[in-house]
Amino acid sequence: MTNVSLPTSTWSQRFETALHPAIARFNASIGFDIQLIEYDLTGSQAHARMLAHTGIISPEEGEKLVSGLEQIRQEYREGKFTPGIEAEDVHFAVERRLTEIVGDVGKKLHTARSRNDQVGTDTRLYLRDQIQQIRVRVREFQSVLLSLAEQNVETLIPGYTHLQRAQPLSLAHHLLAYFEMSQRDWERLGEIYQRVNVSPLGSGALAGTTFPIDRHYTAQLLNFGGVYANSLDGVSDRDFAIEFLCAASLIMVHLSRLSEEVILWASEEFGFVTLKDSCSTGSSIMPQKKNPDVPELVRGKAGRVFGHLQGMLVLMKGLPLAYNKDLQEDKEALFDSVITVNSCLEAMTILLLEGIEFRTVRLQEAVNEDFSNATDVADYLAAKGVPFREAYNLVGKVVKTSLAQNKLLKDLTLEEWKALHPAFEPDIYEAIAPARVVAARNSHGGTGFDQVRQALKTAKARVGEG
Numbered sequence: 001m002t003n004v005s006l007p008t009s010t011w012s013q014r015f016e017t018a019l020h021p022a023i024a025r026f027n028a029s030i031g032f033d034i035q036l037i038e039y040d041l042t043g044s045q046a047h048a049r050m051l052a053h054t055g056i057i058s059p060e061e062g063e064k065l066v067s068g069l070e071q072i073r074q075e076y077r078e079g080k081f082t083p084g085i086e087a088e089d090v091h092f093a094v095e096r097r098l099t100e101i102v103g104d105v106g107k108k109l110h111t112a113r114s115r116n117d118q119v120g121t122d123t124r125l126y127l128r129d130q131i132q133q134i135r136v137r138v139r140e141f142q143s144v145l146l147s148l149a150e151q152n153v154e155t156l157i158p159g160y161t162h163l164q165r166a167q168p169l170s171l172a173h174h175l176l177a178y179f180e181m182s183q184r185d186w187e188r189l190g191e192i193y194q195r196v197n198v199s200p201l202g203s204g205a206l207a208g209t210t211f212p213i214d215r216h217y218t219a220q221l222l223n224f225g226g227v228y229a230n231s232l233d234g235v236s237d238r239d240f241a242i243e244f245l246c247a248a249s250l251i252m253v254h255l256s257r258l259s260e261e262v263i264l265w266a267s268e269e270f271g272f273v274t275l276k277d278s279c280s281t282g283s284s285i286m287p288q289k290k291n292p293d294v295p296e297l298v299r300g301k302a303g304r305v306f307g308h309l310q311g312m313l314v315l316m317k318g319l320p321l322a323y324n325k326d327l328q329e330d331k332e333a334l335f336d337s338v339i340t341v342n343s344c345l346e347a348m349t350i351l352l353l354e355g356i357e358f359r360t361v362r363l364q365e366a367v368n369e370d371f372s373n374a375t376d377v378a379d380y381l382a383a384k385g386v387p388f389r390e391a392y393n394l395v396g397k398v399v400k401t402s403l404a405q406n407k408l409l410k411d412l413t414l415e416e417w418k419a420l421h422p423a424f425e426p427d428i429y430e431a432i433a434p435a436r437v438v439a440a441r442n443s444h445g446g447t448g449f450d451q452v453r454q455a456l457k458t459a460k461a462r463v464g465e466g
Helices: 021-027 032-053 059-077 090-108 116-153 171-196 215-221 232-237 239-265 292-317 327-357 359-369 374-383 387-405 414-420 434-442 448-466
Strands: 156-161 164-172 273-275 356-358
Touching: 021 239, 032 059, 032 090, 032 116, 032 171, 032 292, 032 327, 116 171, 116 232, 116 239, 116 327, 116 448, 156 359, 156 434, 164 171, 164 434, 171 239, 171 448, 239 327, 239 356, 273 434, 292 327, 327 356, 327 359, 359 434, 374 387, 374 434, 387 414
Parallel strands: none
Antiparallel strands: 156 164, 273 356
């Protein structure tokens, strides 16, 4: 099927001439809002059914409209409906093609509807689907995290604060921290879905309509949870889009934080993971290198989603009620953010599943070669009745002395320990062994192995429920 041409003006007889060609190109959104076509067709079919249901048009006319719209859907899927810039936007393109198919009855489709409530409906239908798809991606990401965690409950990894060695951790505990972040992402998207799932259809241009429409009927047909209570708000609200971009930004924050850690872990300085060939690239001039492209790209792509959020906030901050052409700019931000979040979730899931391997021997060496067990020496003394602050200061001196002697705490003799404080006994060595240090932190939510196993069980149940 070939593209059809527009009449001299898309608008009413109020206009005598067509747009300047450059302005027509500047004004057109068909280049990107064609992505909404399936949602536009679905929304229009619901509107046509409502017009027939309320007697605004005849049942026969309603069926002709619904059938014609379905034909356009098939033409689009088969690549036969490819409107160009002359159509301006997807809504006009559909209406014009519909009129070609069903004749003058096609001109009745826009009865009791404005492009303002139409585009709002399309956008919500689109975003509703995308949120559900992203939540599936989050669950896939979580499943890989849980699988890795289950394999590494008793694998130790240095824990950091200020990027300085702090205390040893179960690697599973570290991974489960990202599970918790992504669980909040999954829940947050579900909450936002409820606010996306509200129908503006029937709000008209801004003030409703004089026709006896049934907004609840179209909302029911489109599986919306309700309708906007105020027509002005219905056509001008983009809070739902901003909320989605906030959620998308937080997903990217979490993925970017994990990416940064993987990048550090893969460096020679850390050496905690090995990058596999399937998820890394080389250098064009340095043959020895293996680059962490996946986490670097995820870290970089976070910025574009943040930018879309900022752009949307700036877009909305000065808009008077109701609809303004500025709102055309919300589409590309949403489309690109959806694509970016989906691709980054997929890439990070693959990276964790088959792109990295934890070097357990190196990790064990790492937790054996520092003073991250110093707090446990203080805890040891405190458990024997020494005031914690006194114990804390004493251990600080021990660390200072050990550093001067190029020793670790495990290297001190029992005589040296007793010289520091008579409360020290032979069991001090067991108390400061890395595995014991980790296992002992068995408070709820802690890194103790028993707690981590319980956390894994709980996490699996949460994923199973979703």
